[in-house]
Amino acid sequence: MAAAEAEYAYELEQVSFAYVPETPILDEVTFRIASGSWVSIVGPNGCGKSTLAKLLGGLLAVNSGSITVEGRELTRESVWDIRPRIGMVFQNPDNQFIGATVEEDIAFGLEGRCLAREEMRERVQRYAEKLGISHLLSKHPSELSGGQKQRVALASILAMEPGIVIFDEASSMLDEKARGELLQIWQEMRKSGDYTLISITHDAEEIMASDRAIVLRGGAIAADRAPAELFEDEELLQACRLIAPYRVRLQQELRKRGMDGEAILRGRHTRRW
Incomplete structure (x- = not known):
């Protein structure tokens, strides 16, 4: 699986969104994300980060403006073709479990794509091995630790071979050891060149490992810079509670x-x- 040929994984042009018309969540947000890069989206609570993640994942539609994914505009008609290119990993992995065992859970999305059973088995084994969870395939999700659950959730996404993976506070419920292990996996994904990674996060180490940090405040972009530069801006760090x-x-x-x-x-x- 090679990185997308398109120069940009995402191009956002004056994107606005509100759940209630009188209360905008995002206001004319514009930026691009290069294919194969890792971008952190940060900001204080309530600034629109998770809403932006849902828009990028095609789970919500913009009120105005446009989102282009790998060269194709994301619309109500095109979303069904584009969404298979995008995987999302959420804060609480329990919300993503479907199967009675880890193996069934990883296979669930593949069944929905009507893959041949032999290919399904091969993908389940391959991505379980990549994420170090082969020994857990027969386990029920309730038997797993938080870090193991998040690995299973990620394996379920990667088995569907998306080019873009969005992490919405995916490490926030993990202990320090599990966060470190997950961060290492993300770094390996970044080095492979097969994925564009977008992480919605407050975690400093996670931000520092990424290529770029986009800072949201009040539904607008307050900064867009290299992580090292972000951490030199004390005023911005305080505003974002970083x-x-x-x-x-x-x-x-x-x-x-x-x-x-x-x-x-x-x-x-x-x-x-």
Whole structure:
């Protein structure tokens, strides 16, 4: 599976949306996401992040403006052709479980696509192995840990081989170890070049691992920059209730004291007496 040939996975032009006409959630949002990239969408609660994720996933239709996915405009007519290219992983994996076992759950979406049984079995085995859950295939979802459940949810999505995967706060309910493991999987997906990744998140490490951060405030784009640049903007971090990763904060503190924080952390600093 190769990355989409289209230059952009998404092109949004003046996208607006409101559940209630008098209360807009998103107001003329415009941006592009390059195919094969990893973009974090961040911002304070209520800024429209999850609504944007649903619009990108074709679960909601824009009130005005346009969304183009891999060169094709997303409309009520085209959504059925475009949606198979998009996978979504949500905050609570329990909401995505359908089958009585892990194997059945991964196979469920494939059955809906009417794949041959042999191909279904091959995909289930392949993606279970990729995500390190082959030993869990006969387990009931209730027997799994939070991290295992999220791996199963991701395997269910990847088995359908989408080119775009959207993570809506997918790591927020996990402990630190499980978050780290999931982040490593995302980094491997990014390196493969097979996917465009979009993560709706508050997690600093997740943001730092991505290529780009789009900041929403009040339904509009407040910033669009490299993660390292975002974490240098203290005012924006406070507004979004974000805390920079420990390594970044340490570098900043060392820099304030006139030292080369990056060199010190890399072990290259030579002390001068």
